[in-house]
Amino acid sequence: MTETREAATTPEDLARLFVERVNARDARGAAALYAPDAVMAYPAGTATVGREAIQAVLQRLIDHAPLPFRVEEPLPTVRHGDLALTSTRSADDTGGRVQVARREADGTWLRIIDRPEVPGATA
Template identity: 50%
Template sequence: MHEPATRPEDLGRFFVTRANAGDVEGLVALYEPDAVLATPAGPAVGAAAIRAAFVRMLADRPTFTPGRPQPILRSGELALTATRLDDGATTAEVARRQPDGTWRWVLDQPRFAVPPMS
């Protein structure tokens, strides 16, 4: 059993911990069953596609470092989370409060802004 996110702020921290552990199922648990994850190959829609994307992503055992969480924007049951990564890229995710009070991502754009190459 994976620890659930009781606040939207937990999701990014759990992502880094679980990705570094190679815990694909723990990563999938951060998302709603019909969530959408942006990937270089196109959107991964739903748990099975997100699982497959993480299997590919973690195959070479990359190391993830925590970025700088950005202020969270909340509106009712939704929260916009974002993290500034060390290379200047930024993530953006939409989380939704679940009926049990925990939070899971609905939409995830892992890298949407990368500084221009010099």
């Protein structure tokens, strides 16, 4: 059975969709917001590479992080062609969250680089 989820039609959609899916405890859906070759700088000091590895990290985060997460205030997006730098102001004073997104051939956006900060979470 194929799962249908809302696609990110703008780079700004990614943060909202990520929070919605993590709060729904949907690690697979949250990982689907990342390109197959994406890099996530999490846990702190490490690089998690690839959608499958990111899904595993997100599952551990969901299992241990204080949920629900809140959708945070987006800062202005910087775009250059099919790339976008997005960020949000953290609601938990852990610092800014920064992502690089890429527009795919179908016009949707996926994260290719992510640096989340999660207080008290161990992945």
